[in-house]
Amino acid sequence: MRKLGLIAGGGALPVALAGHCRDAGRPFFVIRLRGFADAAMAEFPGAEVGVAELGRVFDTLKREACAAICMAGNVSRPDFSALKPDLRGLKSLPGAVAAARKGDDALLRFLLGEFEREGFAVEGADAVFADLRIGAGALGDYRPGAEHQDDIGLARRVVETLGALDIGQAAVVAGGVVLAVEAQEGTDAMLARCLALPAALRGGEGARLGVLIKWPKSVQDRRIDLPVVGVATVQAAAAAGLAGIIVQADGALALDKPAVRTVADARGLFIVGLPALS
Amino acid sequence: MRKLGLIAGGGALPVALAGHCRDAGRPFFVIRLRGFADAAMAEFPGAEVGVAELGRVFDTLKREACAAICMAGNVSRPDFSALKPDLRGLKSLPGAVAAARKGDDALLRFLLGEFEREGFAVEGADAVFADLRIGAGALGDYRPGAEHQDDIGLARRVVETLGALDIGQAAVVAGGVVLAVEAQEGTDAMLARCLALPAALRGGEGARLGVLIKWPKSVQDRRIDLPVVGVATVQAAAAAGLAGIIVQADGALALDKPAVRTVADARGLFIVGLPALS
Numbered sequence: 001m002r003k004l005g006l007i008a009g010g011g012a013l014p015v016a017l018a019g020h021c022r023d024a025g026r027p028f029f030v031i032r033l034r035g036f037a038d039a040a041m042a043e044f045p046g047a048e049v050g051v052a053e054l055g056r057v058f059d060t061l062k063r064e065a066c067a068a069i070c071m072a073g074n075v076s077r078p079d080f081s082a083l084k085p086d087l088r089g090l091k092s093l094p095g096a097v098a099a100a101r102k103g104d105d106a107l108l109r110f111l112l113g114e115f116e117r118e119g120f121a122v123e124g125a126d127a128v129f130a131d132l133r134i135g136a137g138a139l140g141d142y143r144p145g146a147e148h149q150d151d152i153g154l155a156r157r158v159v160e161t162l163g164a165l166d167i168g169q170a171a172v173v174a175g176g177v178v179l180a181v182e183a184q185e186g187t188d189a190m191l192a193r194c195l196a197l198p199a200a201l202r203g204g205e206g207a208r209l210g211v212l213i214k215w216p217k218s219v220q221d222r223r224i225d226l227p228v229v230g231v232a233t234v235q236a237a238a239a240a241g242l243a244g245i246i247v248q249a250d251g252a253l254a255l256d257k258p259a260v261r262t263v264a265d266a267r268g269l270f271i272v273g274l275p276a277l278s
Numbered sequence: 279m280r281k282l283g284l285i286a287g288g289g290a291l292p293v294a295l296a297g298h299c300r301d302a303g304r305p306f307f308v309i310r311l312r313g314f315a316d317a318a319m320a321e322f323p324g325a326e327v328g329v330a331e332l333g334r335v336f337d338t339l340k341r342e343a344c345a346a347i348c349m350a351g352n353v354s355r356p357d358f359s360a361l362k363p364d365l366r367g368l369k370s371l372p373g374a375v376a377a378a379r380k381g382d383d384a385l386l387r388f389l390l391g392e393f394e395r396e397g398f399a400v401e402g403a404d405a406v407f408a409d410l411r412i413g414a415g416a417l418g419d420y421r422p423g424a425e426h427q428d429d430i431g432l433a434r435r436v437v438e439t440l441g442a443l444d445i446g447q448a449a450v451v452a453g454g455v456v457l458a459v460e461a462q463e464g465t466d467a468m469l470a471r472c473l474a475l476p477a478a479l480r481g482g483e484g485a486r487l488g489v490l491i492k493w494p495k496s497v498q499d500r501r502i503d504l505p506v507v508g509v510a511t512v513q514a515a516a517a518a519g520l521a522g523i524i525v526q527a528d529g530a531l532a533l534d535k536p537a538v539r540t541v542a543d544a545r546g547l548f549i550v551g552l553p554a555l556s
Binding site for chain 2 (some may be wrong): 076077078079080082100101102103104150154157158161162165166167168171172175176177178179180181182183184185189193196197198199200201
């Protein structure tokens with residue numbers, strides 16, 4: 001298998017990918033993005049590089065004979081005025097700034113394009129580690145009932161619309177009401193604020209109501225930034241009184257599928273992959 | 279002028295409307311919704327009624343010879359199972375519950391319909407007190423520059439889309455990125471969480487960036503629940519580093535226009551009314 005350059009932002013996804021490459025015997029090299037990559041990434045072969053040191057990234061990956069790259073993990077949008085780019089990074093900066101003005105997705109697509117122009121193939125996290133994908137149907141023991149279908153239908157229309165505007169990848173719908181929409185704050189913050197809403201709007205333990213939906217943006221490149229469901233997501237959805245989680249089949253990742261399934265079963269939540277509407 | 283029944287939920291809008299009726303010599307009677315109406319409402323002629331006591335509301339307004347009603351102020355969606363409806367309220371309850379499943383706007387429209395079926399005319403807050411309306415153009419000294427036009431355009435597309443799905447009436451856009459979208463949590467909570475975002479995404483005092491937009495939902499009845507801009511809104515937008523506030527011309531209310539204008543001028547924010555896109 002071709003050697004993989006893993007560009008690692010924050011969170012557990014890059015750790016899972018590196019662990020999988022090691023276990024599967026795939027050669028790989030990690031670019032740890034300074035200030036973002038998890039400390040656990042230091043145990044894998046790799047180098048730490050600043051987010052704007054594009055020249056160092058390209059040179060290192062070529063020296064390591066990586067033929068493909070995968071960008072994974074969280075990287076918050078940089079303060080462009082505070083970046084310390086190297087020469088190659090400086091060359092890309094105007095394009096990055098212009099792309100950033102068109103939204104997150106445009107910025108990420110610009111960066112992928114820079115890697116492709118340097119001759120690297122680009123693999124999505126789910127191409128590197130196919131078992132991360134949440135497929136069609138129920139992941140655990142629970143399934144949505146007839147009483148959840150209206151909320152699920154509304155939730156899908158909401159995220160399809162949000163995605164077309166590059167707003168976000170998640171929303172919460174309960175009892176016909178859109179309780180919350182995710183933009184830049186992230187899923188955890190969105191679920192936390194659902195708890196602050198009037199109790200009449202929400203469900204609760206024993207009378208679960210509504211769904212969290214996580215869905216890729218229709219505008220996004222599927223090779224980067226697929227929505228992720230982790231154990232913490234399931235716990236937060238349970239705490240918010242929700243009945244379950246809807247994802248787009250093969251359009252979302254589970255970080256540790258057995259653990260995610262176990263927690264969902266224990267809390268009585270369904271996790272279901274549904275096809276895209278269009 | 280026909281006598282007005284003012285159905286008063288929470289917040290300062292009902293207080294402003296009652297004060298205006300009194301000052302303008304218009305006869306009126308206040309229905310103070312228990313648990314919601316501001317304490318200041320007790321100084322006006324009126325009666326306190328539970329949200330589900332529809333029979334008492336209709337009887338009281340008829341006895342007071344009110345020919346029209348205006349619903350104003352915040353009322354959080356009730357826990358229908360905990361309501362104590364009177365006989366007339368009981369009759370409306372199934373319709374209210376069914377409407378609520380279709381969203382906030384459907385519930386409010388159902389309630390307006392009940393008033394109309396009882397023979398009351400319905401007036402919007404801006405019909406009762408026309409000067410509350412924010413019209414076209416700049417309200418204060420500041421105007422958006424060329425550097426704000428992209429964010430304003432994106433913000434308008436976002437709220438028009440949100441409104442068509444009955445999601446909410448506000449969003450924050452800065453530097454080409456949708457920072458936050460309002461659903462059930464309210465504008466104050468949405469602006470507060472913008473402050474928690476990485477500094478690179480936001481503006482700040484001296485380098486203001488982005489806009490708060492408040493826009494009526496395209497699905498809503500304009501006689502209820504027009505978005506409101508108050509002094510607190512301007513202060514929160516300023517604290518979030520935003521450059522200004524966009525509203526739909528004649529589709530948003532300012533609670534105390536001179537005070538709103540004064541604060542916006544003092545903090546250096548624009549407030550501008552723009553026409554609907556469609």
